[in-house]
Every structure is written in C-alpha cells, then in structure tokens.
Amino acid sequence: MTQPTDKRSAILQATLELISENGFHGTPTSMIAERAGVGVGTIYRYFKDKEELIHALYEEMEGKQKIYVLEGYSEEMPFRERFVHLCRNVYRYLMANRLEFCFLEQYFDSPYGVTKMKQKLESASEPFHSLVESGKKQQVIKDIPLILLYSLIFGPIINSIKDHNSGLLELNETLIEQVIGAMWDAIKR
Amino acid sequence: MTQPTDKRSAILQATLELISENGFHGTPTSMIAERAGVGVGTIYRYFKDKEELIHALYEEMEGKQKIYVLEGYSEEMPFRERFVHLCRNVYRYLMANRLEFCFLEQYFDSPYGVTKMKQKLESASEPFHSLVESGKKQQVIKDIPLILLYSLIFGPIINSIKDHNSGLLELNETLIEQVIGAMWDAIKR
Amino acid sequence: MTQPTDKRSAILQATLELISENGFHGTPTSMIAERAGVGVGTIYRYFKDKEELIHALYEEMEGKQKIYVLEGYSEEMPFRERFVHLCRNVYRYLMANRLEFCFLEQYFDSPYGVTKMKQKLESASEPFHSLVESGKKQQVIKDIPLILLYSLIFGPIINSIKDHNSGLLELNETLIEQVIGAMWDAIKR
Amino acid sequence: MTQPTDKRSAILQATLELISENGFHGTPTSMIAERAGVGVGTIYRYFKDKEELIHALYEEMEGKQKIYVLEGYSEEMPFRERFVHLCRNVYRYLMANRLEFCFLEQYFDSPYGVTKMKQKLESASEPFHSLVESGKKQQVIKDIPLILLYSLIFGPIINSIKDHNSGLLELNETLIEQVIGAMWDAIKR
DNA sequence: AATGAATGAGCTTTCATTCAT
DNA sequence: CATGAATGAAAGCTCATTCAT
Incomplete structure (x- = not known):
C-alpha cells in the first residue's frame, strides 16, 4: 500500500x-x-x-535539526555546559547526516550556500542565540557582535567536519571535546 | 609589441x-x-x-600570497604577537583581494572549494605551521592536532569575511582585532 | 441527477x-x-x-446557426431585401457569439480555419445559395462563380468583425448597413 | 565562395x-x-x-512587397484605373509568392495573423490609403471609414486566394478582373 | 463511469569545443 | 598564432495520453 x-x-x-x-x-x-x-x-x-x-x-531539513540540537538541553545548566551540550549535538547531527551536510554546502551554488547554512544553524539555534546573548549580559561571554561569535563557533565546526568527511582527519569524541573546549575559550571572557 | x-x-x-x-x-x-x-x-x-x-x-594565485602574509613578520617576536601579525596579514590580503576570495569560494562548486582554500592558506602559511608547532612544544599553544588548529583559525577568518562581503557585517580594525584575540584565546594554553 | x-x-x-x-x-x-x-x-x-x-x-456549432440566420427570412421578399436580411442575421449571429467566432478563427491554426469558416457559413446558408443562384438567373446578380461571390460577401463580413473584436473598429448598426449596402453593390448587376 | x-x-x-x-x-x-x-x-x-x-x-517581406505593388503605378491615372492596377498587383504578388501568403496567414497563431496581414497590406499600401482618401474627398468613393473599405477590398482578395490555394477555385485573369470590378462597385459612389 | 497521478517524447535553448580561414 | 562561425549534446520543462483504482 x-x-x-x-x-x-x-x-x-x-x-x-x-x-x-x-x-x-x-x-x-x-x-x-x-x-x-x-x-x-x-x-x-x-x-x-x-x-x-x-x-x-x-x-x-529544518525541522529535524532543532529536535536533534535541542536533545537533552536545558537552560538550567551552567553556561559552559549549555554551550558544550549544544555544540556536541550540532556535531552529532552534522556527522550523522553526512548527505545533508554536503547538500547544505552546495545549497545555491555555494556563495550563498555557506552563508545560508549559517543562517540555518542560527535559526535552528535560537538556543545558541539566547545562550550567547544572556552570556554577554552576564559578562560570561565576550562583548563581540553576535554574528562574529557565530563565525567563531560555526566556522571551526563546519571546517573540521569537512576535513573529517574528506578524510584529512578522523574526528572522534576526544577531538570534538578539544575543539569545543577551544571554542569556549574563544568566546568566554 | x-x-x-x-x-x-x-x-x-x-x-x-x-x-x-x-x-x-x-x-x-x-x-x-x-x-x-x-x-x-x-x-x-x-x-x-x-x-x-x-x-x-x-x-x-599561490605565491602572491606568501609575500603578503609574511610582510613585516619576524620569528623573533613573541608568540602572541606573531600570531596576531600573521592573522592581520591574512585578513588584509583576503579583504584587499576580494575577487580572489570570491573565486576561491566558487572553486569547484565548493565541496572542495573551502577545503582547498584552507589548504591553500595553510600552504601559504608555513609561517603558521612553524608558529603553531613550536608553540605547542613550548606549551604556549594547546596540544591539538594541527589541522584542527587550522579550523579554529581559518574557519572564523573565512566566515567573517564572507559575512563582510555579503554585507551582513562591516569588518573594521577593531572587530578584526577582537576576532583575532578570541582566536588566540581558543588556541593558547 | x-x-x-x-x-x-x-x-x-x-x-x-x-x-x-x-x-x-x-x-x-x-x-x-x-x-x-x-x-x-x-x-x-x-x-x-x-x-x-x-x-x-x-x-x-453547425445547426444552431441556420436557425439564427434564417430568422425572419422569407423568400417572398425582394432580392435586395433578402440579401440585406441574411447579412444582418449573419452579423447578429457572429457578433452575439463571439466565442464561437474566435474559435472558428483558431480552428486548426487557421490555414484551414478561415476557409472552413466560410464553408460553414455557406453550408449554413443554403438561403444564400438559392438567393444568389436565382439572382444570377434573373440577371439581378453578376454572373460570377458562386464561390467568388461568397468571398465578396463573407470576406468583408469576417474581416470587419475581426476588426471589431480586436478593438480597431466599433461596429454599430449604421456601419453594418453601410457595409451590407456596399456588398450589394459589389454583387448586383 | x-x-x-x-x-x-x-x-x-x-x-x-x-x-x-x-x-x-x-x-x-x-x-x-x-x-x-x-x-x-x-x-x-x-x-x-x-x-x-x-x-x-x-x-x-515588407520591402519586396511595396515594389511589387507599386509596379507600373502612377497617381496620374484615373481613379478606377488606379484602383484596378493596385488590386491586380496585389493579386499578382500574393499568387506568385504562395509560401509568403501561407506564412502570413500563420503569422502569430492567426488571430493576429490576418489582422496583421491587413495592416501589412495597408502599410504596404499607402497608395491605397491616398487613393481611397482622395477618392472620398472627390466623392468618387463612398464615405465609409477607411478600415471598412479595407475589409471590402482585402477581405475578398485574401479569401479568393485562399480558395485558389486550397484548390476550390482556379483563379485566372478573367476571374480576377471580375472580382476587382465587383470590389470597385462596392466602394465607388 | 470517472478519476488524476504518472509518464516520456519532444520542445526550445545554451554553451564548451572544433576547425577552416 | 588568432579567430569566431558552426556545431550538437544535453539541459529544463510541458503536456497529450494512459491506466490502476
């Protein structure tokens, strides 16, 4: 049927x-x-x-993502933990859905592709948005424009997954934790 | 003639x-x-x-770059300053040569594009290579695989310039310094 | 039902x-x-x-027409009046049934279209046939082959209605009478 | 070559x-x-x-026509002769160039086709225009709107050539003269 | 009997590449 | 060496027609 x-x-x-x-x-x-x-x-x-x-x-794709990214997430957790949790989920999602990741790279010839991809992640990530904004207010996170903070987060994530997909690198949990830790250092005060 | x-x-x-x-x-x-x-x-x-x-x-395009990136650079300077100097030069180069930056974005429809772009920057940046490697040895820089450190550096650079070129953001010297500072926090111990 | x-x-x-x-x-x-x-x-x-x-x-479409064209028509009337009456009815019919007229124009891309349209009018117009034939016999109408007489009648009618439908001309009763009068002059001895 | x-x-x-x-x-x-x-x-x-x-x-096609239509034509000739001359030339042209005649019928799906064809003939026929207008002034030709006079002239011409091309009728010089004569009767006072 | 989702032949148009000049 | 007219494979898309339901 x-x-x-x-x-x-x-x-x-x-x-x-x-x-x-x-x-x-x-x-x-x-x-x-x-x-x-x-x-x-x-x-x-x-x-x-x-x-x-x-x-x-x-x-x-939009729908599937939010669910993925928000899994196990709570605004009650401390800042660092919230950040790490969201990043882990983004990694999990993008690595588990390799085709979608590749598609998003291509989305619209690419000049827009990556930009749109970021918008997408942003929109999918109001959690990131509120995390970062309240972090800035509470002086936990650097006072840098939101969009630059996104570059500091999604730039490394996307790049490292590309390297992973192209075989230049094999991402495992340890490495992912290291990157996430470094990104936290980048944005935290 | x-x-x-x-x-x-x-x-x-x-x-x-x-x-x-x-x-x-x-x-x-x-x-x-x-x-x-x-x-x-x-x-x-x-x-x-x-x-x-x-x-x-x-x-x-190779070649032109190294000159640019190395301008005013000396291995004698302290680590942080060396890092900041190289990053500034990369920003200067990519923003002054917008056509080349755009071209690289398109280079082969993009899946390879951005990866190649990073390779390109890397190859243009043995200075980065030696800076980072010796920084790791002297425990100034985190002990993370080189390629991941590159993602932590070039990911944000490329992303922020894209945003700049697409008008989402206007990069000025202050903002660039902020990003570079954050990237240093990301990779430094 | x-x-x-x-x-x-x-x-x-x-x-x-x-x-x-x-x-x-x-x-x-x-x-x-x-x-x-x-x-x-x-x-x-x-x-x-x-x-x-x-x-x-x-x-x-055949059939509907004859009724229309023959309305109020009688073979008892004098020649000119019979002719004018039939022509008026044809005008009335074609102008009142604009859709059908347009369709006939399109009928098979046109090469056959207009010819068929004329045939149609002819066949619908045995009244015309007998009017013209007996007119010829009685030397009231020129001794020209029937088909050419049809061209002299339906050519102007169709053309003027096209102009009317396309807005180049607004046909009213006076103008129609003038055309019919002219066509009578064309075919009468 | x-x-x-x-x-x-x-x-x-x-x-x-x-x-x-x-x-x-x-x-x-x-x-x-x-x-x-x-x-x-x-x-x-x-x-x-x-x-x-x-x-x-x-x-x-435009160019070729005027030449054809105006061949041997002079505004010095008497009205009737001028009219007959132009009509003859139109017949000659359209019958000698059957492909072009068929093409013009099709020109733009046909609804416009025939209308455009008439415009074309008109434009190609400023001679007709001036003949008819001055004829009206001198009360040689009926006082009927120009466009209707065109219907009275080109309607029969086109129709009769269609019949000729489709084999329903074999136009020869005699028949053509008869039609032209009838059309003159239609438009003359 | 009535349906409309599915089909693929066929349309117009683009463009990387060739080759005679 | 340089040219650009000529090419045809291949693209996106439409629509008359079929057939399982």
Whole structure:
C-alpha cells in the first residue's frame, strides 16, 4: 500500500543524494528521476521548478535539526555546559547526516550556500542565540557582535567536519571535546 | 609589441573577474573571451579545457600570497604577537583581494572549494605551521592536532569575511582585532 | 441527477471558452478538464483525441446557426431585401457569439480555419445559395462563380468583425448597413 | 565562395517553407535546422529566439512587397484605373509568392495573423490609403471609414486566394478582373 | 463511469569545443 | 598564432495520453 508521499520523498531523497555527490549543477533532473525511479515529468507534479525542489529539500531539513540540537538541553545548566551540550549535538547531527551536510554546502551554488547554512544553524539555534546573548549580559561571554561569535563557533565546526568527511582527519569524541573546549575559550571572557 | 603572455593573463584576469561576479556556471567561455578582448578559440590555445583554465587560475594565485602574509613578520617576536601579525596579514590580503576570495569560494562548486582554500592558506602559511608547532612544544599553544588548529583559525577568518562581503557585517580594525584575540584565546594554553 | 451528456457538454463549452481566449496551442487538456470541472481522463471517455474534441466542437456549432440566420427570412421578399436580411442575421449571429467566432478563427491554426469558416457559413446558408443562384438567373446578380461571390460577401463580413473584436473598429448598426449596402453593390448587376 | 548571409537566408527560407506547410506550432527548430542544412545551434547565432526568427522573416517581406505593388503605378491615372492596377498587383504578388501568403496567414497563431496581414497590406499600401482618401474627398468613393473599405477590398482578395490555394477555385485573369470590378462597385459612389 | 497521478517524447535553448580561414 | 562561425549534446520543462483504482 503505497502512500501518496512515496514519490515525493523518493524524489527528495534522490536529490539529496545526487546533489551531495555531484553538486547542484552536476545533477540534471533526468538523473534525479532515474535515481528516484520515476519519470521526469513526475518531478514537476510535485515541484514547480528544479529550484523549488531544492528549496523544498532545504525546508524539509529544518525541522529535524532543532529536535536533534535541542536533545537533552536545558537552560538550567551552567553556561559552559549549555554551550558544550549544544555544540556536541550540532556535531552529532552534522556527522550523522553526512548527505545533508554536503547538500547544505552546495545549497545555491555555494556563495550563498555557506552563508545560508549559517543562517540555518542560527535559526535552528535560537538556543545558541539566547545562550550567547544572556552570556554577554552576564559578562560570561565576550562583548563581540553576535554574528562574529557565530563565525567563531560555526566556522571551526563546519571546517573540521569537512576535513573529517574528506578524510584529512578522523574526528572522534576526544577531538570534538578539544575543539569545543577551544571554542569556549574563544568566546568566554 | 604585445607579448604572447598578454593574452594568457588577460584571459586569466577576465576569468577571475567573471567567476567572482557570476560564479563558475554563470560564466560561459564566450563571456570570458569577450571580457579578455580575445577570440573564443584563443582560450583553447592557452588552456586545454575550461576546467584547466580554472585550475591554472587557482595555481596562479599561490605565491602572491606568501609575500603578503609574511610582510613585516619576524620569528623573533613573541608568540602572541606573531600570531596576531600573521592573522592581520591574512585578513588584509583576503579583504584587499576580494575577487580572489570570491573565486576561491566558487572553486569547484565548493565541496572542495573551502577545503582547498584552507589548504591553500595553510600552504601559504608555513609561517603558521612553524608558529603553531613550536608553540605547542613550548606549551604556549594547546596540544591539538594541527589541522584542527587550522579550523579554529581559518574557519572564523573565512566566515567573517564572507559575512563582510555579503554585507551582513562591516569588518573594521577593531572587530578584526577582537576576532583575532578570541582566536588566540581558543588556541593558547 | 446529472446526465452523462452533462460532462460532454461541459467539456465542449470549456474548450470553446479556452480556445477562444488562448488559442489552440495555449489550451492544454488539463486546463480544459479543470474549467469543465471534470478529471483529465474523462475527456478521453468522450473524445478519442484532443483533435477529435476540436472537430466535435466544430460540428456542434453547425445547426444552431441556420436557425439564427434564417430568422425572419422569407423568400417572398425582394432580392435586395433578402440579401440585406441574411447579412444582418449573419452579423447578429457572429457578433452575439463571439466565442464561437474566435474559435472558428483558431480552428486548426487557421490555414484551414478561415476557409472552413466560410464553408460553414455557406453550408449554413443554403438561403444564400438559392438567393444568389436565382439572382444570377434573373440577371439581378453578376454572373460570377458562386464561390467568388461568397468571398465578396463573407470576406468583408469576417474581416470587419475581426476588426471589431480586436478593438480597431466599433461596429454599430449604421456601419453594418453601410457595409451590407456596399456588398450589394459589389454583387448586383 | 559562400557569403556570410548564406546560412541566415537558408534558415529564413527553411522557416518560410516549413511554416507555410505545417504552421508555426508544427515547425520545431530542429526541423528548420535540418531543412536549412545547418546545426540547431546555428539558428541562435542569427536569431535570439524562435519568435525573433519569425519576426525577422516577416520584416524581410515588407520591402519586396511595396515594389511589387507599386509596379507600373502612377497617381496620374484615373481613379478606377488606379484602383484596378493596385488590386491586380496585389493579386499578382500574393499568387506568385504562395509560401509568403501561407506564412502570413500563420503569422502569430492567426488571430493576429490576418489582422496583421491587413495592416501589412495597408502599410504596404499607402497608395491605397491616398487613393481611397482622395477618392472620398472627390466623392468618387463612398464615405465609409477607411478600415471598412479595407475589409471590402482585402477581405475578398485574401479569401479568393485562399480558395485558389486550397484548390476550390482556379483563379485566372478573367476571374480576377471580375472580382476587382465587383470590389470597385462596392466602394465607388 | 470517472478519476488524476504518472509518464516520456519532444520542445526550445545554451554553451564548451572544433576547425577552416 | 588568432579567430569566431558552426556545431550538437544535453539541459529544463510541458503536456497529450494512459491506466490502476
């Protein structure tokens, strides 16, 4: 008993896989259709455009993330612990969902890609937002513009995962803890 | 009396400009030829491929950098000052050469792009290499794998410049000093 | 209690409307189905083809016309009056049924369209046929082949209505009388 | 020694032939390229669009016509003779250039086609314009709006040629003279 | 009988690459 | 050496038609 969503999600999944493998411009709609096991025309029943398909794929990810990032998180914990907890979850999420990570890198040709990725993480991370802002007020965290603090956090995270994915480095729990510790040193007063 | 190199570098310059404006896939060879003031066919006298042209452009950039990054640098200075000095130079270089920065972002659709960009900076930065390694030995810098330290340094630098270029942020000397200070806190013991 | 014919005529009506608005090639079957309030598949229950649908629509129109054209007409009237009466009715009919007129213009991209339109009017107009033939016999009407006389009559009528529909001209009773008068001068001895 | 215009005119000629055979929508660019003996891409070197190609073809015709229509014409001749002369030339032109006639019928899906065709004839026929206007002033021609007079003239001409082309009628000099005579009767006082 | 999701052939258009001049 | 007209493979997208429900 196939559900109505079947084809739609097959298309989204195929797109995710292929774009993370070959990039946006290396992924023709015909290839997506083939991988998804549907006809080309079918793509256009569910998405107006190739572009809309990409956006839809992106939106699809938003939800999953917050859940992941917030898992086990509580605003009651001390600052450092809150920070470490959120960062760990971000690492867990991005490493467990390698395809999504690669896709996000490609999202929109890349110039926007990484910027959007950060926005995404930010938006997914109101927890980060409130953590950092209240940390600044309580003089636990440096008085640096929010967006720069994000660069200090997500820059290293994303870069290290890229290195991990490209095999230059094998991230394990110890190393992740070290990076997170260093990032805390970077932002704390 | 135009030299044969003239055309070659005109092509490279045109490519740099156009790719940083429109991205790799938004830049047809015909457009490059036009901007460079040469015939389309001429591109293929100097480069086998569009791909090879891109690679050549990339290679072309190495070298210029080291000079920039090392300007006014001396191994005699204290650790922190050496670090700050190198970082300042990197910022200066990347912000003064916006086209090159944009190009590197696009370099091969990005999955490799940013990683390569980091490699590039690393290779341009044996100074960083020796600084960090000797800093580790003298227990001034945290005992973290080199590549992760690079993520802690170049991740934030690249990210903040992206934000700057995209208008999300206006980097000035004060802000740059703040970021560099934070990065030092991240890597120092 | 909807009858089976309901759907068939809903489809025909939708087709008439849409083709006169957007032309044959601007009217996908899906659009017809939507306007008709039926499923796309349903169209193919009643018509083998899109083409057959068009033809059927065309055929459907025959018949309605004769009634219109013959209204108030009598063979007892004098020649000129009979001619004027028929022409007036043709004008009335074509102007009152703008959709049908537009459809006929489009009917098969036009090369056949207008010719068929004339045939249609002719066939609908045995009254014209007998009027003209007996007029020729009685030397009231010029001795010109029937088909050319039709060109002299329907050519101006169709053209002037096109101009009217496209807004180049606003036909009113006076103008119509003038045209009919001129056409009578053209064909009378 | 092939001239630079070669391919351009081959494409225009192929387009003329194919559209008059199959209509605008029945003529894919690939078919045009094949008939013209060029690659598909070549079409787009000379014309931005399929649409622009059509327009270019249309423009191409303008010039030829005036020459044809005005041949042997002089404003010194008496009214009736001037009218007959122009009409004869129009017939000659449209019958000698059957492809162009068919093309014009199709020009833009047809609803505009015939209207544009008339505009074209009108514009090509400032001679008609001045003939008719001065005829009206001198009370030789009926006081009917210009556009209606055009319908009385071009309506029958176009219709009769269509019948001729479709084989319903064989136009010869005698018949043409009869039609022209009748049209004169229609418009003269 | 009625449906509409699924299909894929076919359309227009772009662009990296070649090659005769 | 340099050129740019010519090319055609390949892209994104549409839509008449089918068929399982």
